[in-house]
Amino acid sequence: MIPVVAIVGRTNVGKSTLFNRVIQKRLAVTSIEPETTRDRLYADTEWQGKEFIIIDTAGLNIETPEETPENIKQLIEGVKTQVYEAINEADLLLFSVSADEGLTSRDKEIADIIRKSGKPTILVVNKVDNQEKEMLVDNFLVLGIGKPSSVSAISGRKSGDLLDRIVSELKKIKPKREKIKSDIDVAIIGRPNVGKSTLVNSLVGRERVVVNEIPGTTVDSIDVFLKYQDKTIKIVDTAGIRRRGKIKVGVEKFSVLRAVKAIARADITLLVLDADEGITNQDLHIAQFALEAGRGLILVINKWDLKEKDITMDNFLSSLKNRISFLPWSPVIFISALTGKNVQKIFDIILEVKFKRTEKISTRKLNQIISDAVSFNPPKTRGEVQPKIYFSTQIVSDTPKFILKVNDSSLFHFSYLRYLEKKIRESFDFTGTPIKIELKSNRDNK
Numbered sequence: 001m002i003p004v005v006a007i008v009g010r011t012n013v014g015k016s017t018l019f020n021r022v023i024q025k026r027l028a029v030t031s032i033e034p035e036t037t038r039d040r041l042y043a044d045t046e047w048q049g050k051e052f053i054i055i056d057t058a059g060l061n062i063e064t065p066e067e068t069p070e071n072i073k074q075l076i077e078g079v080k081t082q083v084y085e086a087i088n089e090a091d092l093l094l095f096s097v098s099a100d101e102g103l104t105s106r107d108k109e110i111a112d113i114i115r116k117s118g119k120p121t122i123l124v125v126n127k128v129d130n131q132e133k134e135m136l137v138d139n140f141l142v143l144g145i146g147k148p149s150s151v152s153a154i155s156g157r158k159s160g161d162l163l164d165r166i167v168s169e170l171k172k173i174k175p176k177r178e179k180i181k182s183d184i185d186v187a188i189i190g191r192p193n194v195g196k197s198t199l200v201n202s203l204v205g206r207e208r209v210v211v212n213e214i215p216g217t218t219v220d221s222i223d224v225f226l227k228y229q230d231k232t233i234k235i236v237d238t239a240g241i242r243r244r245g246k247i248k249v250g251v252e253k254f255s256v257l258r259a260v261k262a263i264a265r266a267d268i269t270l271l272v273l274d275a276d277e278g279i280t281n282q283d284l285h286i287a288q289f290a291l292e293a294g295r296g297l298i299l300v301i302n303k304w305d306l307k308e309k310d311i312t313m314d315n316f317l318s319s320l321k322n323r324i325s326f327l328p329w330s331p332v333i334f335i336s337a338l339t340g341k342n343v344q345k346i347f348d349i350i351l352e353v354k355f356k357r358t359e360k361i362s363t364r365k366l367n368q369i370i371s372d373a374v375s376f377n378p379p380k381t382r383g384e385v386q387p388k389i390y391f392s393t394q395i396v397s398d399t400p401k402f403i404l405k406v407n408d409s410s411l412f413h414f415s416y417l418r419y420l421e422k423k424i425r426e427s428f429d430f431t432g433t434p435i436k437i438e439l440k441s442n443r444d445n446k
Contacts, residue, residue, distance in 0.1 A: 002044075003052045003175035005166060006090035007124075008083060008114070010106045011059025013098040014126040018153035019043070019056035022163065040086050042223055044179075047163040052170055053177065057086045060110055087114070091173045092166065093121040095145055099133045103140055111143040120169055123148040124162065129155055180225045182234035184354050187262045189238055189290070190272035191282050195302040199272060199337040200224060200237045203346065228347045236262045241286050263289050267398070268296035268353050268432070270346065275307040275316070275334070279323045287327065294399035296353040296433045297330045300346065305336040329425060331432050353432030357400065361428055363393045366402065373423040379416050387411035400435040409439035 007015045023045040041056040058079040087093065095114055097107050114121050125137045128150040137150045149165055151158045188196045204224055224235045238259035263269055269290040273283055290297045301316070313334055320332065331349050335342040361369075370392045379387040391405040402424070406412065417437050424435065 001175045002177055002179040003091040003170045003173055004055065004089055004177050005052050005092045005094060005170070006055040006057060006086040007094045007096055008057050008060060008087060008110065009096035010104065010110060013059075013096045013101075014153050015059070015096050016041075016056050018094070018096060018124065018126060018151070019054060021151075021153045021156060021159050022054055022166075040082050047167050050167045050170060051179075052166075053179075055086045055090065057083045060106075060113075087117050087119065089177075090119060091175050091177075092169055093117070093119045094124050094166070095121050095143075096124045096126050097140055097143075098127050099125050099136050099150070100127045102136065103142065107140075107143060111145055114145065120173065121145050122162075122165060122169060125150045126153050128152055129157055180232060180234075182225060183231045184268065184350060185234045185236065185266045186268050186270060186350060187236045187238055187259075187266035187295075188270045188272060189241065189259060189263060189286055191241060191274075191280070191286070192239075194272045194274045195337045196272050197237055199270070199300070199302065199335075199343065200235055202337045202340050202343045203235060229351065231351065233347070233350065236266065238262050241282070241289075260289055263295060264293045266293075266295050267357065268298065268350055270298050270300050272300045272302050275301045275304045278316075279320055284324065287324065291326075291434055294434055294436065296357055297327065298346070298349055298353060298432055299324075299327070299330050299332045301332065301334045302337050304334040305339055305341060329431060329433070349432070356429060356431050357398070357433045359400070359428060359430065361394050361424075365427075366392050366394060366424075369423055369427050370404070370420065373420055377419060379412055382411050385411060387416075397436075400430055400433060402435065402437050404437060404439050406439050406441045409441050412439055 007019055009015055019041070023043045043054055043056075045052060045054055060080065060083045093114060095110065097103070123140060123143060123145040125140055125148045128134055128137060129152040134150055137148050140148050149158070149162045151162045153159065188199060190196050204226055224237070226233055226235065241259055271283065271287055271290065273279055287297065299320070301320075307316075316334075317332060321328070324330075331353070333342060333346060333349060335346070337343060370389055374389060379389075381387070385408060388407045389404050390407070392402060394400065394402050404420075417439075421435060421437060424430075
């Protein structure tokens with residue numbers, strides 16, 4: 001069992017910076033722009049041998065002005081729900097306020113919510129980066145939360161003292177949450193506003209991440225764990241990846257880097273496409289991220305309920321295959337994340353792809369496949385030397401990988417390696433996963 005600590009407070013008090021300081025790495029996206037964080041972000045950490053989970057939350061807005069546009073209101077309400085979920089889940093709260101701005105009416109409102117929760121709480125006065133600001137800390141005693149701890153999350157001043165206090169408080173608490181280890185890691189990727197977060201919520205069966213029609217609602221990469229057929233699956237919702245020239249410097253650029261890193265850590269990626277828009281050049285670019293990382297890939301055609309009256313699946317697939325001809329092995333599923341249609345079928349495809357990624361061909365069988373392929377279609381002679389394949393074997397790897405011992409790797413054109421891949425796939429169904437063929441020769445070592 002492992003305790004859970006949640007950081008709460010109003011916007012722009014440095015909660016994400018404090019989160020990054022506690023875990024000692026830059027995981028949460030931080031910015032001087034308010035309301036950068038929108039979903040709950042989790043991380044495992046430890047201090048003095050005490051492990052705990054820490055949650056970064058969005059700034060809590062208690063009331064929304066009447067003149068606020070409806071879509072913004074919905075976004076704020078979604079964010080508020082995420083914060084309340086974190087408060088309910090936590091064993092210990094870190095209530096963050098800012099020495100720079102002093103005590104505000106919103107701090108008092110949040111303090112009331114925290115007291116009503118009954119959760120053990122440490123009042124953290126952030127942005128205390130000198131002795132002069134230290135004199136302001138006692139002003140926050142009126143919140144009635146207890147003795148404040150001062151810290152400068154950005155410089156690390158007194159962060160060790162705060163962590164000591166967190167550990168001291170956690171020793172008094174009996175945690176309710178079990179530490180989770182995943183069997184399969186799945187990253188949901190795609191352009192902004194194709195329905196990635198809606199798909200996460202549909203897969204989980206409840207609102208776990210903020211969903212809104214405003215493109216770019218998701219900033220951080222959000223982890224969600226669930227069970228399916230005795231397998232623990234970690235779903236990672238990532239920020240939408242725009243074309244390179246469209247990515248803004250700062251928060252968005254860092255969010256995209258986080259999404260690319262999530263792809264590299266995943267076993268399988270779900271590339272979400274908008275059925276109404278079809279496949280775009282940016283979709284192809286994102287698919288390449290998954291291919292280059294050697295990750296499994298499933299094409300998810302979302303919003304099909306809005307499109308199926310105008311075009312058949314066969315016609316759509318035909319158009320898709322022409323545009324994405326380099327992915328003939330990738331399974332395709334048509335869904336509506338909003339209505340839930342076909343969403344649960346994605347789990348079975350995930351399990352199938354995961355199994356195929358671990359399939360092992362015996363050396364004897366692989367050599368027979370390669371030998372038959374070469375006999376039927378020998379590699380073309382380049383110059384006076386005939387390309388020869390002496391031996392082949394599959395090595396243990398997180399992606400199916402085959403080593404071919406040859407006389408000279410420079411004699412083999414990439415198109416011939418594609419031909420060999422096709423022959424391997426005809427004999428063994430590596431559905432949803434790229435395979436790698438690596439040539440080795442004595443000449444390469446000279």
